[in-house]
Amino acid sequence: MTDATTPLQLEPEFSTDERRGLYKAIHQRRDVRGQFKPDPLPDDMLRRVLDAAHHAPSVGFMQPWNFILVRNPEIKRRIHAAFLEANTEAAEMFTPERAAQYRQFKLEGILEAPLNICVTCDRERTGPVVVGRTHQRMMDLYSSVCAVQNLWLAARAEGLGVGWVSIYRQERLKEILGIPAAIIPIAYLCIGFVEFFFAQPELETAGWLPRLALDDLIFNDQWGKQ
Amino acid sequence: MTDATTPLQLEPEFSTDERRGLYKAIHQRRDVRGQFKPDPLPDDMLRRVLDAAHHAPSVGFMQPWNFILVRNPEIKRRIHAAFLEANTEAAEMFTPERAAQYRQFKLEGILEAPLNICVTCDRERTGPVVVGRTHQRMMDLYSSVCAVQNLWLAARAEGLGVGWVSIYRQERLKEILGIPAAIIPIAYLCIGFVEFFFAQPELETAGWLPRLALDDLIFNDQWGKQ
Numbered sequence: 001m002t003d004a005t006t007p008l009q010l011e012p013e014f015s016t017d018e019r020r021g022l023y024k025a026i027h028q029r030r031d032v033r034g035q036f037k038p039d040p041l042p043d044d045m046l047r048r049v050l051d052a053a054h055h056a057p058s059v060g061f062m063q064p065w066n067f068i069l070v071r072n073p074e075i076k077r078r079i080h081a082a083f084l085e086a087n088t089e090a091a092e093m094f095t096p097e098r099a100a101q102y103r104q105f106k107l108e109g110i111l112e113a114p115l116n117i118c119v120t121c122d123r124e125r126t127g128p129v130v131v132g133r134t135h136q137r138m139m140d141l142y143s144s145v146c147a148v149q150n151l152w153l154a155a156r157a158e159g160l161g162v163g164w165v166s167i168y169r170q171e172r173l174k175e176i177l178g179i180p181a182a183i184i185p186i187a188y189l190c191i192g193f194v195e196f197f198f199a200q201p202e203l204e205t206a207g208w209l210p211r212l213a214l215d216d217l218i219f220n221d222q223w224g225k226q
Numbered sequence: 227m228t229d230a231t232t233p234l235q236l237e238p239e240f241s242t243d244e245r246r247g248l249y250k251a252i253h254q255r256r257d258v259r260g261q262f263k264p265d266p267l268p269d270d271m272l273r274r275v276l277d278a279a280h281h282a283p284s285v286g287f288m289q290p291w292n293f294i295l296v297r298n299p300e301i302k303r304r305i306h307a308a309f310l311e312a313n314t315e316a317a318e319m320f321t322p323e324r325a326a327q328y329r330q331f332k333l334e335g336i337l338e339a340p341l342n343i344c345v346t347c348d349r350e351r352t353g354p355v356v357v358g359r360t361h362q363r364m365m366d367l368y369s370s371v372c373a374v375q376n377l378w379l380a381a382r383a384e385g386l387g388v389g390w391v392s393i394y395r396q397e398r399l400k401e402i403l404g405i406p407a408a409i410i411p412i413a414y415l416c417i418g419f420v421e422f423f424f425a426q427p428e429l430e431t432a433g434w435l436p437r438l439a440l441d442d443l444i445f446n447d448q449w450g451k452q
Contacts, residue, residue: 006424006425006431007424007425007426008422008423008424008425009254009422009423009424009425010425012254012385012422012423013385014247014250014251014383014384014385015243015247017241017243017244017247018243018244018246018247018250018383019247019383019384020244020247021240021241021243021244021245021246021247021248022247022248022250022251022379022380022382022383023274023278023380023383024240024244024248025240025248026278026281026376026379026380027278027281028235028238029281029283031283047440048249050440050444051440052249052252052253054438054440054443055252055253055255056375057255057257057375057378057390059392060429060434060435061427061429061430061434061435062435063435063437063438063443065443066443066444066445066449067443067444067445068445068446068447068448068449069444069445069446069447070447071446071447072447075447075448086360086361089360089361090357090360090361093355093360094355098355102357105357107357107358120449126435129319129320129324131316131328131331131333131429131434132333132390132392132393133392134312134315134316134319134393135312135315135316135392135393135394135395135396136392136393136396138367139392141364141368142367142368142371142374142412142413145368145371145372145375146371146372146374146375148368148372149282149283149371149372149375149376150252150375152283153248153252153379154248154249154252156248157240157244157245157248157249158240158245159238159239159240164283164358166285166358166359166361166362166365167358167360167361167362168361169361170361170362177447177448177449178448178449178450178451179449180449183449186368187368196234196235196238197234197235197238198232198233198234198235199232199233199234199235199236200233201287203286203287203357204287205232208286208287208357209286209287209288209289209352211287211289212280212289214273214276214277214280217280217289217291217292217293218276218292218293218295219292219293219294219295220294220295220297221294221295221296221297221298221301221403222294222301222403222404223292223294223346223403223404223405223406223409224404225404
């Protein structure tokens with residue numbers, strides 16, 4: 001697979017500032033639903049962010065993702081309508097007290113964000129048999145999720161806010177964006193410069209759910225053994 | 227949800243070095259299957275890496291992940307056996323020529339890596355109705371995948387190699403690690419210091435599949451419109 005001539009990384013070490021930058025992006029990344037400014041993204045910046053997504057890990061190196069850049073106001077308006085319809089249904093699934101709080105949440109920035117990006121997964125991109133997908137059929141979907149997370153972190157380092165919208169009927173989204181039946185939408189993202197970033201996740205600030213203690217989530221050698 | 231008293235990030239800007247660090251982690255991250263050194267991970271370093279995973283985005287802030295740290299040689303040996311069994315099955319799924327090449331690939335470092343980590347998803351962690359999961363049932367699985375990607379990037383910035391093993395029968399892995407029926411294993415990771423990092427993905431170097439051109443993956447407003 002590799003031999004003595006296979007090129008290695010020439011500068012594998014991270015400086016203190018470089019390492020801090022990685023952790024800063026991870027800890028200061030927020031799910032942004034408001035505060036978007038209308039300014040368009042510079043082309044070179046958008047390219048860096050998409051290239052970061054394209055360098056996500058992918059099962060069997062299949063790179064199953066595509067990126068649909070949505071800027072057309074009419075398309076955005078139709079997707080926003082699909083969100084509103086699903087969000088009304090969603091609110092009714094909660095208990096009455098939770099539903100009242102839920103309806104106050106702002107959960108998307110589809111119209112305000114200058115750019116929306118739909119990240120997809122083409123499950124047939126490299127044929128039916130994929131290295132590493134033979135026993136875990138979901139691995140290609142997970143690869144596209146890794147691309148989303150890379151995009152999100154790169155955007156944060158560029159000063160861009162990103163929000164992941166997941167409240168819509170998938171068939172409706174596919175119809176609006178002309179996505180073929182065999183392609184799976186993984187994420188619908190709203191992206192743009194922002195007025196500010198909140199220090200904490202908004203659902204944490206709102207008291208919806210608390211941040212869990214990391215120690216409670218770590219087991220040793222067996223599930224439940226701490 | 228938020229008001230004028232909600233705390234904002236005090237240092238939202240990234241320096242040039244910090245931004246470079248984020249991109250360096252993304253571009254120099256490799257799926258590591260060999261080259262592991264036996265040295266254990268320092269506790270504070272492991273903590274930073276797990277805390278990075280714990281700060282992934284999660285649907286409805288449900289934080290559905292757990293981290294099973296596997297160091298016990300007997301447990302690792304049983305998981306390695308599960309890999310070998312599945313990998314034999316996997317090879318037989320390819321065409322004869324592809325199968326011959328496949329059998330030469332080293333696809334895991336379970337026994338050599340000083341630490342293995344199983345990242346899971348607890349779909350019932352915060353009850354049946356979750357903000358943002360009402361119409362996309364997979365969102366909680368995707369949250370745990372984002373935790374994996376955060377872990378992987380943090381590990382890279384610390385000089386640690388990570389390999390994602392996906393060739394095993396899920397029921398076998400759950401049995402070996404005592405994972406309850408309702409919990410979904412998302413990733414089985416091998417992690418440790420490494421002798422070196424390859425410049426390119428190993429499947430690319432081996433000529434198994436090429437890196438796709440980013441331009442071919444970008445559409446505008448509609449699927450297929452470039």
